[in-house]
Amino acid sequence: MTDFAIAAQPREDIGRRASRRLRRTGMVPAVLYGDGKAAMGICIEARLLRKLLPDERAYTHVITLQLPGSKETALIRDIQMHPYKEEVLHMDFLRVHAGEQVRLHVPVHFLNESTCAGIKAGGVLHRALVEVEVEAPVDRLPEALQVDIAGLHIGDSLHLSQISVPAGVTLVPLLHEDDKEVVSIHNPRTGAEAEEAPETAA
Known part of the structure; x- marks a missing residue:
């Protein structure tokens, strides 16, 4: 342990x-x-x-x-x-x-950024979560949550309910029906166009 x-x-x-x-x-x-x-x-x-x-x-x-x-x-x-x-x-x-159930925040690691379809197409990676609270037996606590983003395209996102976790590990926000966004791929033009859009009269 x-x-x-x-x-x-x-x-x-x-x-x-x-x-x-x-x-x-x-x-x-x-x-x-x-x-x-x-x-x-x-x-x-x-x-x-x-x-x-x-x-x-x-x-x-x-x-x-x-x-x-x-x-x-x-x-x-x-x-x-x-x-x-x-x-x-x-x-x-x-x-x-040994065997005790504990809750702890663990980091989120994003895998395959260099081969992510959305990034290769010019999209911008948005890491919505950098850590998440988990519950697990103390000897099964993960070092980090591994999130594979290779298949994400522009406009795609992943939420906690879509993340695979090791056996015995529970994502605490899901216990409260809080299916947080973990990561998304944005169209880079969206932010630029929003900044350049003329202000409407009050």
Whole structure:
């Protein structure tokens, strides 16, 4: 179930001042919660997060938090970034166990853009969704939803109900009858003509 592991330390001091002190020592404050257990304050070396977080898979895979004398399996639930620096200020981790049903946002990857019929004909690709919330057992969470657009022509679109997903995976918006558009191919002249159209008198 686990593909990633990172060392973590428990922390007892909480609050903004304590968090600032931790960050000055190169540590990032975090909290671990869920699975019917008490929330636990932890901290992780910033240098380790700089190696982990650029990997897109880290956001949809179970991570083993290696604590002194114990281990916890968790998903990244939230990351607070500095407003203008590439610096993590705080993280939330959700405890999980094998087989548990969880909901998570996963990215949408579009396949075969270079061979898409509509793009080759001069159409413009519109990515309506870049991620979507899914529900699945924690060990079946997809890294991303793969959407093949090779057969789309100008004027065509795909909605969530038309997307194939792995066994055991449910698209959460469809549970609420929200069949969102995922991608479409537009005629490039439509936008230009709309901009050039004369305004009508009020």
